[in-house]
Amino acid sequence: MKKAMPAGRQGFTLIEILISIAIIAVLTAIGIVSYVSINRNARDAKRRGDIEQIRSALELYRSDYGYYPAPASGGLTNLVDTYLPSIPSDPKGDTNPYVYQATNLSATTGQYYGYCLFASVENANLTNTLCDPKPNGYNYGTKNP
Numbered sequence: 001m002k003k004a005m006p007a008g009r010q011g012f013t014l015i016e017i018l019i020s021i022a023i024i025a026v027l028t029a030i031g032i033v034s035y036v037s038i039n040r041n042a043r044d045a046k047r048r049g050d051i052e053q054i055r056s057a058l059e060l061y062r063s064d065y066g067y068y069p070a071p072a073s074g075g076l077t078n079l080v081d082t083y084l085p086s087i088p089s090d091p092k093g094d095t096n097p098y099v100y101q102a103t104n105l106s107a108t109t110g111q112y113y114g115y116c117l118f119a120s121v122e123n124a125n126l127t128n129t130l131c132d133p134k135p136n137g138y139n140y141g142t143k144n145p
Helices: 013-065 075-079
Strands: 101-104 112-119 138-145
Touching: 013 075, 013 101, 013 112, 075 101
Parallel strands: none
Antiparallel strands: 101 112, 112 138
C-alpha cells in the first residue's frame, strides 16, 4: 500500500536541485585543486630525496677516494653500481634531469673537492640553491662545502 504525497509536494524544487549542484561543484573544485597541489608537493619531495641520495653517494665516493668525481670523466655515472643502483630520474620524466657540477678544483692535484647538485622543483618556495651561477631552469639544490 502506497502512501500518497501531500498535495503540492511531488518532488524537489528547481532551487533545491540547483543548490545541491552548486555545493557538489564547489566541493569538486576544492578536491581537484588539493589533488594537484598534493601531487606537486609529492614530486618535489621525491626530487629533494633524490638530491639527498646523490649527495650521500658523493660523500661515500669522497670517503673512498679523497675527492669528488670529475664531471668530464662521467660525473654521476661513476657512482652507479658501487654507490647508487642507478642515477635517479625526475618524477615527471619530461623535465630537466638532475645536474652535478664539481667545484673547488685543486691546481696541484687536479682533483675536485666540492660540488653543487641541482634540480628543478615546481614549488617556488623551495629555492635553497647555494651555488651560483645556477644552470638555466634549475631552482633547487645543495652544495658541499
